[in-house]
Amino acid sequence: MWHPNTQMSEWTSFDKIVKARGMWLTTSDGIHLLDGVGSMWCNVWGHSKPELLKAFTEQTRKLQHSSMFNLTNEPAEKLAKNLIKLSPGMHRVFYSDNGSSAMEVAFKIGLQYWKNIGEKKKTKIATLKNGYHGDTFGSMSVGYVPEFFGKFKNQLFPTIRFPVPNMYRIPKGHNFVDYQNFCLDKIEQEFSKNDKIALFVCESGAQVAGGVIIFPKGFQSKIRKLCKKYNILLALDEIATGFGRLGSMVEYTEQKSIPDIVSYGKMMTGGYLTMAATLTSKKIYDSFLGEFNDSKHLFHGHTFTGNPTSAAVANENLSLYQKNKLIDKIKKKSKVFEKYYAKFLELKLVGDVRHKGMLMGIELVKNKKNKIPIDPKLSINKIFYEAGKKHGIYLRTLGNIIMVVPPLAISEKELNLLLNKTVSTIKSVQNKLQ
Ligand SMILES: Cc1ncc(COP(=O)(O)O)c(C=O)c1O
Numbered sequence: 001m002w003h004p005n006t007q008m009s010e011w012t013s014f015d016k017i018v019k020a021r022g023m024w025l026t027t028s029d030g031i032h033l034l035d036g037v038g039s040m041w042c043n044v045w046g047h048s049k050p051e052l053l054k055a056f057t058e059q060t061r062k063l064q065h066s067s068m069f070n071l072t073n074e075p076a077e078k079l080a081k082n083l084i085k086l087s088p089g090m091h092r093v094f095y096s097d098n099g100s101s102a103m104e105v106a107f108k109i110g111l112q113y114w115k116n117i118g119e120k121k122k123t124k125i126a127t128l129k130n131g132y133h134g135d136t137f138g139s140m141s142v143g144y145v146p147e148f149f150g151k152f153k154n155q156l157f158p159t160i161r162f163p164v165p166n167m168y169r170i171p172k173g174h175n176f177v178d179y180q181n182f183c184l185d186k187i188e189q190e191f192s193k194n195d196k197i198a199l200f201v202c203e204s205g206a207q208v209a210g211g212v213i214i215f216p217k218g219f220q221s222k223i224r225k226l227c228k229k230y231n232i233l234l235a236l237d238e239i240a241t242g243f244g245r246l247g248s249m250v251e252y253t254e255q256k257s258i259p260d261i262v263s264y265g266k267m268m269t270g271g272y273l274t275m276a277a278t279l280t281s282k283k284i285y286d287s288f289l290g291e292f293n294d295s296k297h298l299f300h301g302h303t304f305t306g307n308p309t310s311a312a313v314a315n316e317n318l319s320l321y322q323k324n325k326l327i328d329k330i331k332k333k334s335k336v337f338e339k340y341y342a343k344f345l346e347l348k349l350v351g352d353v354r355h356k357g358m359l360m361g362i363e364l365v366k367n368k369k370n371k372i373p374i375d376p377k378l379s380i381n382k383i384f385y386e387a388g389k390k391h392g393i394y395l396r397t398l399g400n401i402i403m404v405v406p407p408l409a410i411s412e413k414e415l416n417l418l419l420n421k422t423v424s425t426i427k428s429v430q431n432k433l434q
Pocket residue numbers: 098099100101103132133134135203208209237238239240241265266
């Protein structure tokens with residue numbers, strides 16, 4: 001196999017996960033690892049949740065997969081209703097099977113909307129620097145992280161990018177408050193003179209892969225207002241931040257910024273099956289209606305669009321959120337992270353700790369005073385994976401950030417264990433990395 005985002009020559013073998021229960025993964029060597037990555041940020045209930053397994057097996061006995069081309073199915077219809085109920089301002093659901101595709105759909109819908117209503121000039125996408133929306137070409141173009149995608153720069157389509165207020169790295173001459181205004185002013189200046197901008201795209205509430213940059217209060221809602229003022233659509237990416245990761249079921253309600261388009265993924269099926277969705281307002285959906293030969297319809301579809309098994313599991317997952325009052329519990333549990341800020345910050349390698357809901361980013365620096373990141377040439381992820389394993393936890397870093405992204409339903413006891421072990425893991429490697 002060829003593993004994702006991995007320098008294969010560095011790894012002679014990979015730990016093989018043979019089973020998982022609750023928050024724990026078990027390797028073929030019988031080692032138990034506490035899951036600090038939440039199956040790549042998507043696991044909600046931990047592993048082997050009986051209700052989800054039941055929904056899965058019951059649906060597979062009836063209908064495993066049937067396409068959405070000319071047909072429909074009951075679980076997908078029910079899920080669409082559930083998603084619309086959750087999402088103020090949204091009217092229709094378009095399914096895909098991973099987050100990158102759900103974002104491609106958002107870009108296509110957002111761009112085609114203007115064509116459908118006869119506004120040919122609006123063809124450009126604006127966004128924030130450092131956002132991440134997936135690994136396909138459109139997603140790389142919009143969520144351009146230079147360290148990841150620099151090699152494809154010439155093949156990516158141009159976008160208009162604005163700075164983001166990262167409290168830890170405010171440019172000289174600014175404070176955090178005036179830098180937010182600076183970023184918003186930059187957006188307004190461009191919006192006011194550029195009538196080609198079709199849509200503005202950003203992650204909702206925080207940039208996750210871009211380094212856990214939590215948006216300051218009011219920032220996203222001000223962007224919403226600017227989009228309205230200058231007749232630009234807003235497409236939000238809630239693939240990593242929605243469904244409770246940042247502490248709210250739908251982050252845009254917390255951010256008071258109802259978008260025109262929103263994408264969900266990852267946690268929608270509890271993290272058990274692959275499914276994503278792009279939701280739009282009625283205004284957008286209606287613009288795609290017309291005579292067949294107007295060609296206004298959306299030319300997009302995947303083999304597994306609307307897969308009934310994934311949808312059945314997603315429906316059960318959503319009902320478990322309600323039954324277990326998961327969002328209320330997350331709000332309380334999120335405070336556990338706060339107890340560890342000081343413990344992390346006193347480590348010589350840790351420059352900053354950023355956290356919201358059930359997401360934490362620990363930024364590692366060589367020199368705290370100058371905020372110099374640890375040497376990017378070092379294979380930081382491998383070092384932390386191996387050190388974490390020795391401490392009984394599964395960790396993955398992104399650049400110089402340790403990501404703590406556990407399953408949402410982790411108990412307070414296990415969360416304390418995970419955070420304590422993360423402290424010990426950093427301590428055990430800090431001499432090697434400075
Ligand atoms: C904000 C955001 N958008 C999109 C994606 C892409 O999702 P997928 O990996 O399912 O393609 C990710 C993945 O981490 C993400 O964090």
